[in-house]
Every structure is written in C-alpha cells, then in structure tokens.
Amino acid sequence: MKALAARRHHRLAPVVLLLLALLVTGGVYAAFAPTPANAETASTEDIETGKKLFQANCATCHGPNAEGSDTAPSLVGVGAASVDFQVSTGRMPMQMDGPQALQKPRQFDEEQTAQLAAYVASLGAGPAVPTDEQVDASLGDVANGAAIFRTNCAMCHNAVGAGGALSEGKFAPPLWDTSERNIYQAMLTGPQSMPVFNDATITPEEKRDVIAFLVDQREGSAGGLSLGSLGPVSEGLWAWIVGMGLLVGAAVWIGAKSS
Amino acid sequence: MSDYQNPRSPESSHREVGHREQHGSLDTFPDPGLPEHKSRQADRDPRAAKRAERQVATLFGISAIGTIVALVVYFVIPPDGTTAGVRLSTLALGLAIAFALLGIGFGAVHWAKVLMSDHEKVDERHPIESDPETRTAAIAELEAGVKDSGIARRGVLKGAVISALALFPLTIAVPLVGSVGGDWNVSKFKHTLWKRGTRLAIDPSGRPIKAADVTIGSVVHVIPEASQEEMQSHEWITEKAKAVVLLVRLDPRDLKSDQSPEGETWSYDGIVAFSKICTHVGCPVALYEQQTHHLLCPCHQSTFDVADSAKVVFGPAKRPLPQLPITVDDEGYLVAQSGFHEPIGPSFWERLK
Numbered sequence: 001m002k003a004l005a006a007r008r009h010h011r012l013a014p015v016v017l018l019l020l021a022l023l024v025t026g027g028v029y030a031a032f033a034p035t036p037a038n039a040e041t042a043s044t045e046d047i048e049t050g051k052k053l054f055q056a057n058c059a060t061c062h063g064p065n066a067e068g069s070d071t072a073p074s075l076v077g078v079g080a081a082s083v084d085f086q087v088s089t090g091r092m093p094m095q096m097d098g099p100q101a102l103q104k105p106r107q108f109d110e111e112q113t114a115q116l117a118a119y120v121a122s123l124g125a126g127p128a129v130p131t132d133e134q135v136d137a138s139l140g141d142v143a144n145g146a147a148i149f150r151t152n153c154a155m156c157h158n159a160v161g162a163g164g165a166l167s168e169g170k171f172a173p174p175l176w177d178t179s180e181r182n183i184y185q186a187m188l189t190g191p192q193s194m195p196v197f198n199d200a201t202i203t204p205e206e207k208r209d210v211i212a213f214l215v216d217q218r219e220g221s222a223g224g225l226s227l228g229s230l231g232p233v234s235e236g237l238w239a240w241i242v243g244m245g246l247l248v249g250a251a252v253w254i255g256a257k258s259s
Numbered sequence: 260m261s262d263y264q265n266p267r268s269p270e271s272s273h274r275e276v277g278h279r280e281q282h283g284s285l286d287t288f289p290d291p292g293l294p295e296h297k298s299r300q301a302d303r304d305p306r307a308a309k310r311a312e313r314q315v316a317t318l319f320g321i322s323a324i325g326t327i328v329a330l331v332v333y334f335v336i337p338p339d340g341t342t343a344g345v346r347l348s349t350l351a352l353g354l355a356i357a358f359a360l361l362g363i364g365f366g367a368v369h370w371a372k373v374l375m376s377d378h379e380k381v382d383e384r385h386p387i388e389s390d391p392e393t394r395t396a397a398i399a400e401l402e403a404g405v406k407d408s409g410i411a412r413r414g415v416l417k418g419a420v421i422s423a424l425a426l427f428p429l430t431i432a433v434p435l436v437g438s439v440g441g442d443w444n445v446s447k448f449k450h451t452l453w454k455r456g457t458r459l460a461i462d463p464s465g466r467p468i469k470a471a472d473v474t475i476g477s478v479v480h481v482i483p484e485a486s487q488e489e490m491q492s493h494e495w496i497t498e499k500a501k502a503v504v505l506l507v508r509l510d511p512r513d514l515k516s517d518q519s520p521e522g523e524t525w526s527y528d529g530i531v532a533f534s535k536i537c538t539h540v541g542c543p544v545a546l547y548e549q550q551t552h553h554l555l556c557p558c559h560q561s562t563f564d565v566a567d568s569a570k571v572v573f574g575p576a577k578r579p580l581p582q583l584p585i586t587v588d589d590e591g592y593l594v595a596q597s598g599f600h601e602p603i604g605p606s607f608w609e610r611l612k
Contacts, residue, residue, distance in 0.1 A: 200472030
C-alpha cells in the first residue's frame with residue numbers, strides 16, 4: 001500500500017487510473033445490460049417496460065393510455081403487428097407532421113420494439129406479429145401471389161412493387177427493400193393510407209404468396225434495365241433523349257466531311 | 260451557279276445585284292455557291308491513307324471478333340432459367356452482336372469518308388411536269404384506247420365491268436365485318452352479371468364474403484360469385500370486366516351518405532360497394548386511401564369520395580360511381596339486392612337517357 005502511495009505521482013498514474021475506470025464501467029454495463037428477450041413471450045415485465053417507453057416517447061400524441069387524441073389515433077386494439085410495423089420501419093415515433101409518416105432509421109431496437117408491442121397488445125386484442133413460417137417466401141406460390149398482387153396492390157404499389165403517387169403528397173412506397181415481416185404486417189393492419197387486408201380477404205397463405213412474389217421481384221427484371229419500372233415516362237425519356245440523340249449524332253458524323 | 264436554285268420570277272432574276280442590296284430584303288445575300296474543295300489528309304499523305312486503311316480494317320476486325328464472341332456466348336452462357344442467368348445471357352449476346360454490327364457500320368462509313376472519292380457533285384433540279392409534247396401524246400394514246408374498247412357504245416360491257424369491280428370488295432368487307440363479332444345485343448351494355456341474390460365473392464379466388472369478415476378500413480375487390488368451371492368460360496371473363504366492384508367498410512359514423520333512394524338501404528353496417536369502372540373513360544378505379552376515404556383513378560386522377568355517395572371531388576369524371584345495392588343473406592354472406600340501377604362505366608350513348 002505504501003509503495004502504491006509513493007508512486008501516485010508517477011507520470012503513468014493517470015493512464016492506469018483511466019484504464020481501471022474504463023474496465024469498471026464496462027464490467028458494470030455488462031452485468032446490468034438488458035439481455036435480448038424473445039418477442040413472442042411477452043412477460044408482465046415487458047409490458048411494464050413497454051408502458052414506460054410508451055409514456056416517454058408516444059404519449060404526447062397518442063395519449064398517456066394510448067386512447068388517442070385529435071392528432072393521433074387510439075392504439076387500443078391495433079395489436080402488436082401494427083406497433084412492430086410502425087416502429088421497426090422507423091415511421092413511428094413521427095419526426096414531424098406531414099402528408100404521411102416517412103420511413104427513417106429505427107429509433108428503438110428489437111427488444112424495445114417488442115416491449116412497446118407487448119404493451120399496446122395488452123390494451124386490447126389485435127393482430128399479432130407473424131411467425132417466421134408465415135412470412136417464409138420459399139413456401140409461397142409466386143404465380144398466385146402475382147395474381148393477388150395485381151388485383152389488390154398493383155394499382156398503388158405498381159405491378160412489380162416500384163411504388164407510386166397518391167394525392168396531396170402521399171405516396172405508396174416501393175416494396176423491394178421492405179422486409180417480409182413488414183409486408184405481412186402492412187397487409188394485416190393497413191398503415192396510414194393503405195386499406196386493411198385481413199385474413200378473410202387475403203388468407204395467411206395468400207399473404208405468403210404475395211411475399212413470395214415481391215421477394216421474386218428483388219432480383220429485378222429478366223428483360224434487363226428496368227428504368228425504375230415507372231412506365232412510359234422514363235422509357236420515353238430514354239427513347240427520345242438518349243436514343244434519338246445517338247441517332248442525330250450518328251447522322252451528323254456521317255454527314256461531316258473528313259479532315 | 261444559280262442553275263440548281265429554284266427558278267425565280269423573270270422580274271427578280273433580271274434585277275441587278277446592287278439594286279437588290281439597296282432594298283435590304285432577304286434576297287440581298289448573294290449565293291455563296293459550293294465551298295472550295297479541300298483535299299483530305301489521306302489524299303495528301305500516303306502514310307495517312309495507310310493509317311486510315313488500318314483503322315477501317317480494325318473496325319471490320321472488331322465486327323468479326325464480335326461475331327465469334329456472340330457464337331461462343333450462345334454456347335457457353337445459355338439462359339439457365341433464373342432471372343439473373345437470363346439477364347446475363349441476353350446482355351452478353353446483345354453486346355457481342357452490337358459490336359459485330361456496329362463494327363461493320365462504322366467501318367463502312369469511315370471507309371467511305373476517308374478513302375473513297377470525295378468529289379462534290381451537283382444534281383440539278385428539274386421541273387416535275389413533263390414537256391407539252393409528251394403530255395399531248397400520252398392523252399392522245401389514252402383516248403385512242405378508250406375509243407378502241409368501245410365502252411361508250413357497248414352499254415352491256417360497261418355495266419358488266421362496273422358491276423364486277425364494284426362487287427369484288429365485298430369478299431373482303433363481309434368477312435371483316437362478320438369477324439368484328441356476331442353479338443349485336445346492345446342492351447348488354449346496360450346490364451352486368453349482378454342480379455338479386457348474387458353473392459359477392461373475392462377477386463380472383465372467388466370465395467364468397469361474409470359481412471362479419473370485413474373489418475373497418477378493409478377494401479375488397481369483388482366479383483359476382485360463380486362456379487370454378489363457369490369462371491373459366493370466355494363469356495364470364497368478358498362479363499367480369501364490367502361487373503367488378505370495390506367493397507369498402509367504413510366506420511358507420513363516417514359514412515355521410517350513399518346513393519340509396521328514400522326508404523331503401525343500399526349499404527350494410529358501413530359496408531358500401533361501388534362499380535370499379537371509372538365514369539370518365541372506364542379505367543379500374545382502385546386506389547383507395549383509407550384515411551381520407553378517397554378513391555382515385557390511376558389514369559386521370561379522378562377522385563371519388565366513398566364516404567359521400569362516391570361523388571366526384573376531383574378530376575375529369577362527371578358522375579359518381581354507380582353503387583351496387585347490397586345486404587346479407589341468412590348465412591351472413593353479402594349479396595346484391597339487385598343489379599346496378601344505371602349503366603356502369605363512361606357515358607354509354609349518354610346512358611340511353
């Protein structure tokens with residue numbers, strides 16, 4: 001102890017102290033850090049934590065007990081699927097008012113999202129988060145999915161899921177980067193402008209077929225460059241500007257005299 | 260010099276150049292004639308000619324290589340059935356063929372431009388009209404032919420040849436009109452497959468819909484219920500195009516009005532069904548915004564308010580979408596009370612009113 005005290009003015013003492021402090025902080029964090037919980041088993045503890053998270057982050061608009069307000073809907077009975085969709089895609093909490101809540105980097109991790117979902121689900125029965133099997137694209141029928149997508153989804157989201165415009169600044173987003181789980185939840189809960197497609201309208205198997213079709217579109221088109229799949233506008237721009245430009249250039253070159 | 264220009268009026272061509280300049284008209288620019296002939300590098304310098312020859316040969320060489328690569332690609336990268344495989348195979352084949360063809364094209368043009376003769380030639384413009392003697396001779400020959408045939412004298416022959424010529428087009432016209440369609444039942448435009456008691460079914464599976472299964476905010480694309488065999492028939496597929504319906508369930512408090520007349524209810528507990536054929540030019544109206552209850556047509560942005568009798572709130576459509584009167588049967592399935600009360604879709608001869 002005496003030796004330690006004698007060396008307390010050593011020039012390396014601050015470095016040693018800093019290292020010790022870092023070790024202690026790290027150790028304490030490791031001991032107390034929350035371990036990832038399984039989303040499917042919602043314990044009372046999860047609901048309690050979810051309630052605290054809700055009151056800190058969502059209650060301003062949705063009300064202290066999720067009963068809704070003038071600006072935001074009631075969340076009683078929307079179910080875990082709705083919360084998981086909105087929070088895991090970063091749409092909620094909303095950054096600012098606008099025509100529609102935009103996708104952005106998620107603010108809560110998997111576990112916090114599950115806790116929030118557990119809390120909201122405890123308020124009233126609603127659709128649950130789908131299981132991995134329900135969203136497994138490899139089990140779906142792409143052809144049937146395409147037929148269902150054409151009838152129910154293509155008018156807003158485009159025939160291959162490229163998205164499209166709605167009224168007054170609203171739009172249907174492209175679906176190529178949307179996760180399988182989020183696609184399922186969106187159909188089930190009808191977020192924002194999107195209508196609801198419940199299990200009677202599009203059965204869980206059919207939903208999986210739709211997911212299989214959309215996953216199939218991620219590979220792109222076998223026809224080559226799709227130009228955003230946006231139809232005649234982008235194709236026309238290419239044909240008129242690039243195609244005609246090349247033809248005009250070739251005509252000028254053929255007509256020009258050689259030096 | 261002015262030989263290959265348009266012939267001017269005698270007056271202007273006799274004027275002096277200096278006189279015209281004073282007037283400052285467009286004519287004041289003198290005809291610059293052909294630019295002076297410049298010899299090309301390849302004409303002056305044998306080394307440049309040799310170089311140009313090598314360039315042309317290289318271009319044709321690129322074409323030959325492109326052809327060989329295309330053949331190799333055809334055998335080495337066949338489309339393997341996957342999207343990426345098809346894309347790779349098409350891309351490689353297309354690029355190789357592009358080089359093969361562009362090599363020939365660029366080579367030929369380059370050859371013509373740098374090595375072939377470059378002397379300017381002038382082709383003079385001639386009047387299109389033949390000279391008067393040729394014209395008189397041609398008319399005389401035609402008249403002689405008519406006289407020789409005796410068509411003016413022989414009335415029977417005249418009638419026979421005109422009848423034969425006039426009748427022949429019927430061999431084309433009759434089959435053409437016949438294949439337009441044997442169905443001239445115009446009243447079909449007025450009616451759809453919907454009639455009293457027809458169950459509403461989900462498009463495309465054909466499952467009938469229970470009212471209890473339609474949650475608030477749901478949208479269902481609806482066809483009239485039919486057996487699976489019937490749904491494969493040509494007639495049904497044609498009729499389906501007219502009969503498609505969009506069914507929406509609103510919170511009954513949000514439903515301001517529907518099209519039912521006094522004393523009738525055409526909706527069921529917030530469930531309303533409207534024809535999906537736009538009253539503007541007949542596109543399928545199906546972009547439903549759940550929060551605003553607006554239904555958009557993708558073609559020209561006509562917007563209908565589902566919560567208020569599908570009235571037009573924006574766009575070129577002139578009429579609300581016709582409503583299908585619905586109710587539920589004993590088993591709880593949604594059924595039509597009757598067909599549409601007016602022809603669906605865009606103006607059908609002003610709706611025969």
